Amino acid sequence: MKGGKPVLLTDEQMRLFITQGYLILKTVYGSSFTASLRIN
Amino acid sequence: MKEIYDKEGNPGNNLLPRIRELQKVFDDPVITGALTSVLGPNYMLHAHRHGHYNAVPVPGGWHKDSYWGYKRMRNHHPWWAMIMYFPQNTPKELGPTGVMPGTPYYETRTFAADETPDEALASGEAGTFALIHYDIWHRSTPNLLGQPRYMLKFEFMRTAAPAEPSWSNEVREWQPPAGLSSSIYRQEALWEENWNWLCGSMGSLAGTAPDEEESVRELARELENPFEPAALHAAYELARRGRKGTDALLQGIRHESVAVSRVSAYGLSAAGKEAVQGLIDALSDERAETAVHAAFALGEQRQLAAEATPRLAALLDHPSEEVRRSAVEALGLIAAPVDLAVAGLIRALGDADVQVRFTAGLSLCRIGAPAQAAVPHLEAALDDENRYVRAHAAEALRYIGTDQAKDVLIKSLFNTRWCSSTTPASTFYP
Numbered sequence: 325m326k327g328g329k330p331v332l333l334t335d336e337q338m339r340l341f342i343t344q345g346y347l348i349l350k351t352v353y354g355s356s357f358t359a360s361l362r363i364n
Numbered sequence: 365m366k367e368i369y370d371k372e373g374n375p376g377n378n379l380l381p382r383i384r385e386l387q388k389v390f391d392d393p394v395i396t397g398a399l400t401s402v403l404g405p406n407y408m409l410h411a412h413r414h415g416h417y418n419a420v421p422v423p424g425g426w427h428k429d430s431y432w433g434y435k436r437m438r439n440h441h442p443w444w445a446m447i448m449y450f451p452q453n454t455p456k457e458l459g460p461t462g463v464m465p466g467t468p469y470y471e472t473r474t475f476a477a478d479e480t481p482d483e484a485l486a487s488g489e490a491g492t493f494a495l496i497h498y499d500i501w502h503r504s505t506p507n508l509l510g511q512p513r514y515m516l517k518f519e520f521m522r523t524a525a526p527a528e529p530s531w532s533n534e535v536r537e538w539q540p541p542a543g544l545s546s547s548i549y550r551q552e553a554l555w556e557e558n559w560n561w562l563c564g565s566m567g568s569l570a571g572t573a574p575d576e577e578e579s580v581r582e583l584a585r586e587l588e589n590p591f592e593p594a595a596l597h598a599a600y601e602l603a604r605r606g607r608k609g610t611d612a613l614l615q616g617i618r619h620e621s622v623a624v625s626r627v628s629a630y631g632l633s634a635a636g637k638e639a640v641q642g643l644i645d646a647l648s649d650e651r652a653e654t655a656v657h658a659a660f661a662l663g664e665q666r667q668l669a670a671e672a673t674p675r676l677a678a679l680l681d682h683p684s685e686e687v688r689r690s691a692v693e694a695l696g697l698i699a700a701p702v703d704l705a706v707a708g709l710i711r712a713l714g715d716a717d718v719q720v721r722f723t724a725g726l727s728l729c730r731i732g733a734p735a736q737a738a739v740p741h742l743e744a745a746l747d748d749e750n751r752y753v754r755a756h757a758a759e760a761l762r763y764i765g766t767d768q769a770k771d772v773l774i775k776s777l778f779n780t781r782w783c784s785s786t787t788p789a790s791t792f793y794p
Binding site: 328329331332333334335337339340341342345346347348349350351352353357358360361363 | 555
């Protein structure tokens, strides 16, 4: 898994972060990365 | 990961070096982009991190997190954020974290029922994460499946105030998001201030509403409203209302109720230059909380409050630890005149109170290279008895970033290097 150019938030996501106090997002590499952690 | 938790227990703050693969999470472009957007490009991964393991079928209690076990006055401006990362598929039955929308700005719990449809769940496929304002109310939800559920919590600090938007900004003016839940108390002034602050403005609310006596009087009364969202709304609305609004807030910061004093400080933190002299005067108040609140508001005013630096430095002799902690934080945010601020922070590294010492380290991170004079003192702090004093000293050396600072830091890091393969069961081979 490599990094990459940061995926910046949009205006609407920033508005939601300011008003709600959170955002639920998903990483690009999350699923492929899970196997390497051996969580089960 | 499961084997480590089963055999060795929770690695606590050593989560990253013990499970080195996790560092890759923080190279993910969605994570780096989200953190850059909210905290700017030079954000710091804090030394406290924790892998939560949840296998219980009952919900946890609603709470706000402390600062790695310590208390401080919470910022409304996004100086701190947190990521809760879910490494496995986490349907709602597996007990994801629940957050209460709109609550990061409230010290008190503003909702009655534990179970409410307003709760938002950080559920989703492996790799889902919640980016939260550090101070939002949250809890763990019931794990009804009985399978392991991990949530890896990492904390981040902004090290530089914004000079321009650090997200993909197209529309400069504040506007509320479409479809905002009606359950969220409308804090238009606070939201606008945060948006403008993130765009690089300071004291953006000052003078944006007429200072009519009747409205100022009514808002000043509202500061005493026991429902915190209403009191806070009044504080930020007063910040719009020029000299009269600022004077009402300066009266509020000396109010006999500490809660009124605190919400008034938030208004003053956004009221612009006009509030600075009154806040400097409030630093001398006999009540420690008033001085703490004033120092907080001055710190948020940053360079507009440079004339407060001598008085804040003098507060490093104050008998109250809470006052000294607040003064140290404000010195790092104001950072002008820089020599005076750095001299104060060097003194603070030798304070008797752990929190004063580790806050001095964070403040020196924010000053960066102009804090070069602190390097020998930070080197001594690397041997402090407290883990966060040591960790923040190491970070400060990194952010100072001169050759001398790096040499001290590298030597220390090699001396304390920890091998992620070495365990009681495998002490040296293979």
